[in-house]
Amino acid sequence: MHSLDTIRGIGIAVEDRLCRAGIKSCNQLVETSPLEIREILGYLAQEADIERWIEQARELIREHAL
Numbered sequence: 001m002h003s004l005d006t007i008r009g010i011g012i013a014v015e016d017r018l019c020r021a022g023i024k025s026c027n028q029l030v031e032t033s034p035l036e037i038r039e040i041l042g043y044l045a046q047e048a049d050i051e052r053w054i055e056q057a058r059e060l061i062r063e064h065a066l
Contacts, residue, residue: 002026002060007053014044026057 003025004015021040023029029037034054038045 002057002064004029006060007056009049009053014041014048017041017044026060029057030054030061 004010004018004023006026007029010018017040018024018029018037023032023037023040034050037050037053038048041048
């Protein structure tokens, strides 16, 4: 299972906020809607490319499955 720190663009503050909301892995990230992630992140979501984070997580999951 890949941790969130493998996603480009997710820094310590974002990772901490997501972890406190129960999102601690790439699998959990892809199962969460971009809207829900924005709500969790609050002001931290202003500059975030959440859709890209989810795509990166999907790619990591696919690579790991091979």
